Amino acid sequence: MKASIVCVGTELLIGKTTESNSYFLADEMRQYGIYTHHKLIVEDNLKQMVPLMEIALKASDIVVVTGGLGPTLDDITREAVAELTGLPLEINEEAKEHLVQLMSSFNRNFTKNNYRQVYFPKGSKVLKNNNGTASGFITTVNDKMIVVLPGPPREMKPMFQEQVMPIIQEMSPLVFVKRQLNFVGIGESSLEDTLGELMTKQDNPTLATYAGYGSVSLVVTSSGATEEECQERLAPVLKEIEEKVGQYIFSEDKITLEEILQKQLLEKQMTLSVAESCTGGQLASKLTALPGISSVFEGGFVTYSNESKVKVLGVPEETLKTYGAVSEETALAMIKGLKEKLETDCCISITGIAGPGGATEQKPVGLVYIGVNVLEDYEVHQFNFTGNRGRVQNLAVLTAMNLLRKALKADARNL
Numbered sequence: 001m002k003a004s005i006v007c008v009g010t011e012l013l014i015g016k017t018t019e020s021n022s023y024f025l026a027d028e029m030r031q032y033g034i035y036t037h038h039k040l041i042v043e044d045n046l047k048q049m050v051p052l053m054e055i056a057l058k059a060s061d062i063v064v065v066t067g068g069l070g071p072t073l074d075d076i077t078r079e080a081v082a083e084l085t086g087l088p089l090e091i092n093e094e095a096k097e098h099l100v101q102l103m104s105s106f107n108r109n110f111t112k113n114n115y116r117q118v119y120f121p122k123g124s125k126v127l128k129n130n131n132g133t134a135s136g137f138i139t140t141v142n143d144k145m146i147v148v149l150p151g152p153p154r155e156m157k158p159m160f161q162e163q164v165m166p167i168i169q170e171m172s173p174l175v176f177v178k179r180q181l182n183f184v185g186i187g188e189s190s191l192e193d194t195l196g197e198l199m200t201k202q203d204n205p206t207l208a209t210y211a212g213y214g215s216v217s218l219v220v221t222s223s224g225a226t227e228e229e230c231q232e233r234l235a236p237v238l239k240e241i242e243e244k245v246g247q248y249i250f251s252e253d254k255i256t257l258e259e260i261l262q263k264q265l266l267e268k269q270m271t272l273s274v275a276e277s278c279t280g281g282q283l284a285s286k287l288t289a290l291p292g293i294s295s296v297f298e299g300g301f302v303t304y305s306n307e308s309k310v311k312v313l314g315v316p317e318e319t320l321k322t323y324g325a326v327s328e329e330t331a332l333a334m335i336k337g338l339k340e341k342l343e344t345d346c347c348i349s350i351t352g353i354a355g356p357g358g359a360t361e362q363k364p365v366g367l368v369y370i371g372v373n374v375l376e377d378y379e380v381h382q383f384n385f386t387g388n389r390g391r392v393q394n395l396a397v398l399t400a401m402n403l404l405r406k407a408l409k410a411d412a413r414n415l
Contacts (some may be wrong), residue, residue: 001172003029003058006141008049008067008077009151012041021149021156027208028160032169032176034062049080053146057084062168064160067151069134071113077148077375078119078137087121095126095135102133127163131155145171165307174223177230179238179350182247183216184257184402191216194245199235205237212227214394215257216251250402252414257401258286264408265296270345270374272404273340275299277311277351278368283397298344303334313337319393326351328369331380335371337352347373348400348407354392370394372403376410377402381393 005025011017021043026036040057042052044392049068056063067075082089090133097117104112120126120137127136132155139146147164149156169176181189192199199207206220220229242249251260267274274283284300287293289325306325309315315330315335323329332350352368359365366385371378381403385395 001034001057001059003034003036003062003064004040004060005036006040006049006053006056006063007036007067008044008065008080010043010045010074012067015045015082019354020153020193021151023064023161024153025064028165029062029168031170031178031206031208031219032165032221033174034168043164044074044076046076046080046083049076050083053080053084053147057141057144057146060311062147063144063147064123064147066149066156067190069117069136069148069150071116071133073113075116075134077366079144080120081139081148082121084119085139085146087123087141089119090122091115092118092120092124092126092135096129098135099133121316125255129155129159131158133201136163138164144358157271172359173223175227175230176221176223177227177234177354178219178221179234180253181218181220181238181241181249182255183218183245184214184250184398186216186245186248187211188216191218191245193249196240198240198244205233214391214398242363250405257398257405258290258406261369261401261408262290262293262296264405268345268408268411270294270350272346272410273298273338273342273344274400275334275349276300276302276346277304277309277334278354279350279393280304281351281398282393282401283348283350286397286401298342299339301341309334313341319381326353326363326367326369328380328382331369331371332378335373335378335380339373345375346404347371347403350400352385352392352396354389354396356389366392368392368399370396370400370403372400372407374404374407377407379407 002404005022007019007021012019022039031073038056040052042048068075099118107139117134124137124139130133134150136149136159149159188209205220208219210217222233223231250257276283279300287297303309304314306320311318313334315333319329319333331351337345338347349371351361353365355365369380371380385392
């Protein structure tokens, strides 16, 4: 099947807002055998919108439109679709009730212009917005589907994945099975290069990489007449991926490193504490964002200065004087001091140079030492990360969590 994407918004054309919705939509649909042939950006102007939507409709089986569903006068996507299809706009009582309840929960006045958001072309399937006020909708004309979604990505993405994709999948004669593998410790280009012909000669299953901020995801999608057929096609490919780059895989699906750590610590009934220098509390922040983490995470310290390393963690002044704050010896002293202070089963220490200043010829920006402790075992690892300050910090946090994940996986005690 063919698809076209129409992104509505004058702000997209004048450079005020970066357009990212089409990349997400094209990639999502491609994984299910729907290929995007047009990407169009149009201003909030009825005379411009309707002809462009007509072009998209003639060329495709599915047209996905994003933006222009808000309450203001320039939000005219509903009107454009109504004019394109010849269908009158009608109020949807369910959408109205949802909007009124939502506005009440926000303690906002329900002004008249908000009612614009509850009108849809006659016969449309309304898509509930669980993250905002503007509902989406699906209209069918001449056996072709027009999907209209809100513009903000945090509203558009879940609406598309949860409500639209199941409908699109039903239209396809094929079954699709998707697996997502998550990697840390290997870059996107290195991953593609290591996988070799799996990437360059892919057909079915297809492979697609996605670079995160310090991590990489690989989505493997198989299509076939049945789920069993898809699984059979996936199995040898997943096995080969495991053989080539399995040491870098930390999870499947959309499970994060911190979620895995939490699960491991809960299963082993172990506690964790952290001591951070160059990451400034980012590791503790990631962990404490998880509900229920208090049952395994005791706390941590940000010992940014040498003085705080001495006073809080008991790092010997001689160690700092001889080896420096960024060293294997200091990382080990930090983790041992943390262990003594909070008496947790597991500990992590991080010290490094995030940049852009503070480097020397012997100790460049990106040099980071990470200490990991599980019960009586202590290890310190050296890394030379690249990138700006934020990237170095993020890589240090992800790497520290991954080191503890691997240490806990290897530890057979307290199972």
